[in-house]
Amino acid sequence: MVLLRLAFKNARQNFNRYFVYVFACALAITIYFAFNALALTPYLWHTLPDAEMIKNGLLSTNAFILIFIVAFMFYANLFFVQQQRREIALFNLLGVSRWRISGYFFLENLLLGLLSLILGLLLGILLAKLFALLLVKLIGASISVGLLFSGAAIGQTIGTFLLVYIFLALFDAGLIAHYPLAILFRQPVTDKVVPITFWRYLLGLLGLALLASAYGMAQFYTEILPHFKFLGAAAAIIVPLLILVFVLVGTFLFYRFSLLALLMQLRHWYRFSYRKIRLFTLANLSQRLHRHVNISWLVTILAAITLTVLGSITMIYTASYDGLNTDQPLALTVDRQLAPAVAQHLTKHQLTVQQKQPATFKVTGAQFKLDSLLGFHYGAFTGPLTVISQQDYQAARRLQPNLPAFRLNDQQVILLLRKLAYAGQTKRQQVVTLRLTATTVKQLKVKQVSAAFPYGANNYVNGTGLVVSDAVFQRLNANAQTHLMAFQFAGSHHSEQVSQQLIDRYQQHYHYFDPQKTGQPPKNLHTFQLSKVHRTTAAQHNLPMLQARYPATRWLRTLFGLDFYIIGFFSLIFIMATGSIIMLKQLAEASGKRQQYALLIKLGISQREINHTIYLQTGIAFLLPITLGVINAYFALHILNIWLNQLDLTFAYLLGAIYLAVYIVYWWLTAKIYCRMITPT
Amino acid sequence: MPLIDVQDVHKVYGHRANLVTAVAGVSLQVLQGEFVGIMGPSGAGKTTLLNLMSTIDRPTSGQIFLNQKNVTYMKNAALAKFRREQLGFIFQDFNLLAALTVRENLVLPLTLAGYSVVAINQALQKIVGILGLNSLLNRYPDDISPGQKQRVACGRAIITQPHLLFADEPTGSLDSKAATELLRYLTIINAKAGTTVVMVTHDAFTASYCRRILFIKDGQLFAEIVRQGSRQSFFQQVIDMQATIGGGGRTNGASAPGF
Ligand SMILES: Nc1ncnc2c1ncn2[C@@H]1O[C@H](COP(=O)(O)OP(=O)(O)O)[C@@H](O)[C@H]1O
Ligand SMILES: [Mg+2]
Numbered sequence: 045m046v047l048l049r050l051a052f053k054n055a056r057q058n059f060n061r062y063f064v065y066v067f068a069c070a071l072a073i074t075i076y077f078a079f080n081a082l083a084l085t086p087y088l089w090h091t092l093p094d095a096e097m098i099k100n101g102l103l104s105t106n107a108f109i110l111i112f113i114v115a116f117m118f119y120a121n122l123f124f125v126q127q128q129r130r131e132i133a134l135f136n137l138l139g140v141s142r143w144r145i146s147g148y149f150f151l152e153n154l155l156l157g158l159l160s161l162i163l164g165l166l167l168g169i170l171l172a173k174l175f176a177l178l179l180v181k182l183i184g185a186s187i188s189v190g191l192l193f194s195g196a197a198i199g200q201t202i203g204t205f206l207l208v209y210i211f212l213a214l215f216d217a218g219l220i221a222h223y224p225l226a227i228l229f230r231q232p233v234t235d236k237v238v239p240i241t242f243w244r245y246l247l248g249l250l251g252l253a254l255l256a257s258a259y260g261m262a263q264f265y266t267e268i269l270p271h272f273k274f275l276g277a278a279a280a281i282i283v284p285l286l287i288l289v290f291v292l293v294g295t296f297l298f299y300r301f302s303l304l305a306l307l308m309q310l311r312h313w314y315r316f317s318y319r320k321i322r323l324f325t326l327a328n329l330s331q332r333l334h335r336h337v338n339i340s341w342l343v344t345i346l347a348a349i350t351l352t353v354l355g356s357i358t359m360i361y362t363a364s365y366d367g368l369n370t371d372q373p374l375a376l377t378v379d380r381q382l383a384p385a386v387a388q389h390l391t392k393h394q395l396t397v398q399q400k401q402p403a404t405f406k407v408t409g410a411q412f413k414l415d416s417l418l419g420f421h422y423g424a425f426t427g428p429l430t431v432i433s434q435q436d437y438q439a440a441r442r443l444q445p446n447l448p449a450f451r452l453n454d455q456q457v458i459l460l461l462r463k464l465a466y467a468g469q470t471k472r473q474q475v476v477t478l479r480l481t482a483t484t485v486k487q488l489k490v491k492q493v494s495a496a497f498p499y500g501a502n503n504y505v506n507g508t509g510l511v512v513s514d515a516v517f518q519r520l521n522a523n524a525q526t527h528l529m530a531f532q533f534a535g536s537h538h539s540e541q542v543s544q545q546l547i548d549r550y551q552q553h554y555h556y557f558d559p560q561k562t563g564q565p566p567k568n569l570h571t572f573q574l575s576k577v578h579r580t581t582a583a584q585h586n587l588p589m590l591q592a593r594y595p596a597t598r599w600l601r602t603l604f605g606l607d608f609y610i611i612g613f614f615s616l617i618f619i620m621a622t623g624s625i626i627m628l629k630q631l632a633e634a635s636g637k638r639q640q641y642a643l644l645i646k647l648g649i650s651q652r653e654i655n656h657t658i659y660l661q662t663g664i665a666f667l668l669p670i671t672l673g674v675i676n677a678y679f680a681l682h683i684l685n686i687w688l689n690q691l692d693l694t695f696a697y698l699l700g701a702i703y704l705a706v707y708i709v710y711w712w713l714t715a716k717i718y719c720r721m722i723t724p725t
Numbered sequence: 726m727p728l729i730d731v732q733d734v735h736k737v738y739g740h741r742a743n744l745v746t747a748v749a750g751v752s753l754q755v756l757q758g759e760f761v762g763i764m765g766p767s768g769a770g771k772t773t774l775l776n777l778m779s780t781i782d783r784p785t786s787g788q789i790f791l792n793q794k795n796v797t798y799m800k801n802a803a804l805a806k807f808r809r810e811q812l813g814f815i816f817q818d819f820n821l822l823a824a825l826t827v828r829e830n831l832v833l834p835l836t837l838a839g840y841s842v843v844a845i846n847q848a849l850q851k852i853v854g855i856l857g858l859n860s861l862l863n864r865y866p867d868d869i870s871p872g873q874k875q876r877v878a879c880g881r882a883i884i885t886q887p888h889l890l891f892a893d894e895p896t897g898s899l900d901s902k903a904a905t906e907l908l909r910y911l912t913i914i915n916a917k918a919g920t921t922v923v924m925v926t927h928d929a930f931t932a933s934y935c936r937r938i939l940f941i942k943d944g945q946l947f948a949e950i951v952r953q954g955s956r957q958s959f960f961q962q963v964i965d966m967q968a969t970i971g972g973g974g975r976t977n978g979a980s981a982p983g984f
């Protein structure tokens with residue numbers, strides 16, 4: 045078939061141009077397939093309690109990846125057709141019918157698609173084990189990964205992408221068949237000069253103003269928030285949303301107008317521009333960047349989003365971990381009545397308990413008022429809370445060395461607040477008086493507010509507690525009293541499993557504190573074991589009788605390991621796809637610019653200077669959007685940090701560095717090919 | 726002392742299988758202040774010869790001296806500097822940079838040579854005055870007529886006050902009125918500033934502005950005529966010589982306007 049041969053030949057000839065595209069597609073398909081293979085290999089995860097989470101995480105990410113790949117492919121193809129419209133028009137004039145040309149494009153497309161599919165699949169099959177090992181490592185599971193060969197995943201991937209390619213090819217063919225000849229022959233817009241009008245200047249200024257005010261608002265978020273008090277609590281949502289809109293619109297205006305105006309200003313600044321080939325560089329740069337408005341915007345926003353998501357996940361992870369340290373710092377805390385059975389179970393499973401510590405808690409009603417920094421986190425407190433003696437506090441310090449030391453007299457208490465751990469600091473130093481419902485102790489002064497709970501906040505009613513002197517504790521006629529036994533042992537897969545067994549066995553055992561009336565200080569609290577019938581009752585205040593640390597650490601580790609894994613690979617696809625598009629866009633114009641550079645040589649510019657301006661221009665086209673993306677992400681994380689209060693940006697930095705590294709490779713490759721393309725042979 | 730001295734220069738293109746000899750042993754001299762034309766049929770090797778003389782291309786064999794300097798083996802960087810400082814170029818298709826304004830196109834050679842802003846603006850004013858480009862300075866090449874474009878190209882070529890001006894078919898894309906205007910400018914530059922002009926053309930009317938014309942055919946010098954009388958009679962001489970050489974010489978020569 046002549047058409048097939050022609051299509052094949054052309055695809056081979058244009059391979060240079062298509063190489064980047066095929067490579068990016070193949071890599072995306074590799075990741076898609078590997079995720080599929082991981083999700084569809086049941087033996088891998090069935091020993092893990094969170095198997096469903098992993099499977100669903102991978103599969104739903106794949107849906108996103110697919111959408112992104114398809115968008116990328118359509119964009120690239122639209123671009124290819126535009127690039128070749130002169131050839132199309134010429135063929136058409138020479139008497140080849142539109143449908144034949146379409147058919148030829150259809151075949152070419154299918155060939156390229158098949159090539160990338162085969163490459164991607166082969167790479168995927170080869171690397172699937174590596175993908176699995178990485179995930180296993182990230183979630184910290186102990187699984188031995190054997191050979192990964194999933195027929196279902198292969199079939200699924202082939203089916204999906206064949207369908208995509210056929211759609212794509214049909215889309216292209218249809219596009220070509222319906223292009224009016226006049227449009228095909230029209231001068232490509234790439235050479236058009238964009239004049240700077242007054243309105244464009246104004247919009248350019250607006251873009252800069254929007255970005256500047258968005259950054260300012262983000263940087264001084266806590267300072268400006270009070271000015272939006274009239275919005276009420278919604279201010280905390282509306283202001284960040286406002287900033288987001290400013291950034292989205294501002295970034296677009298920046299690329300569309302501000303850059304042009306800026307470059308034009310530079311050209312008019314003769315002291316700067318009348319040097320060597322700067323005039324040429326500036327003028328070319330404004331044309332080039334103008335062609336890249338949409339893709340630059342997309343790169344900036346996507347880079348900002350992925351970095352922000354990654355950064356905030358790290359924050360949430362750190363915050364969750366800190367939360368766990370506040371809630372359940374010890375391996376096991378159980379009610380005294382369960383302690384013998386639990387100890388027996390631990391011995392049976394050969395778990396060595398490093399330390400054991402009993403403690404007594406009293407529960408009483410209390411009232412106090414406290415203002416936080418942000419004003420809306422905690423105000424007045426009315427309700428039951430847990431009281432512990434200084435003696436037990438000191439004992440807990442042997443298990444929790446991080447608990448701060450202090451001395452108390454009989455009028456003073458340490459107020460323990462769970463909320464403090466994530467809501468930030470309290471408002472400066474304030475004198476807080478506590479009123480208790482107990483008849484023997486009526487009032488106490490808060491010496492200090494702390495989030496460091498002895499035995500963990502999980503054992504405190506309302507996540508609120510008091511440390512009082514031993515004498516006060518003795519005197520206090522509380523509404524209820526519980527006894528607790530803490531077990532400390534090391535975390536391991538084995539201790540995780542044993543802890544989980546204990547949770548499963550005792551999850552029905554609760555202390556139940558019943559207030560008389562909602563909102564009133566509880567008068568007669570009583571404690572009893574919750575029967576199966578009562579489990580669903582929405583008790584006002586209850587505490588499980590057995591709580592364990594390690595199953596929660598495992599869950600956190602799996603969740604965040606999976607998140608990093610997914611975001612990492614998704615970012616890789618995103619960065620490859622956008623990098624390829626920027627590269628293709630730049631190389632597409634190279635052949636058209638050959639004459640220009642030949643002229644510069646004739647005018648007496650050395651090849652080195654020409655290479656230099658090319659590196660500069662391509663460099664800016666690549667690095668500007670990614671840099672702006674990083675800046676945007678920085679400000680987004682700055683705001684999030686105020687809420688979450690746990691900025692650990694190691695991973696975000698790492699991802700940012702990877703973005704930059706990949707783009708630098710693209711830049712280098714593009715500049716090198718570009719230089720070769722414009723150098724006369 | 727000749728300003729340009731070409732000694733038995735050959736230029737061969739292509740690989741072993743299909744070699745094309747574009748210039749086959751040309752020797753010629755051009756003196757300071759001359760206005761020399763190079764004519765010949767299409768494919769005779771005119772452009773190649775001009776490129777060799779103007780250091781854009783290197784000969785396969787033979788030597789070229791410019792201002793007594795052997796440029797045949799000069800390093801690329803040194804050649805670039807030499808071109809920047811001593812030579813000016815005008816091309817058939819103007820070769821203006823579309824992204825730059827007329828002003829920027831004009832000053833480009835001066836910025837490349839590292840002139841100060843003040844010096845650049847002075848030179849610009851002078852050139853703009855001579856070529857009447859004042860109203861065009863802020864326009865882009867795509868928005869002006871071919872004649873205007875070629876005037877800009879001419880301005881760009883002479884703004885550095887080069888010793889030597891090379892022009893390859895400068896009137897090839899112009900209508901007769903614009904062509905006449907450009908040739909008048911070239912004559913003025915040659916006469917007033919003493920700039921040596923070497924111009925390739927296959928148009929007899931354009932060639933008649935030269936003082937001396939070299940005819941080449943198949944890469945070799947074929948004949949040489951020198952203007953003695955009026956331009957009218959010189960034009961007739963050129964036409965006759967073209968007829969002698971034969972082959973596609975008179976594409977737009979016949980439509981030349983009156984004198
Ligand atoms: N870069 C090149 N590669 C191969 N052949 C060339 C090249 N440049 C010119 N030629 C050949 O050299 C001959 C002379 O070309 P040229 O100097 O452009 O002719 P003219 O300008 O007189 O029309 C032609 O046969 C042309 O095909
Ligand atoms: Mg020629």
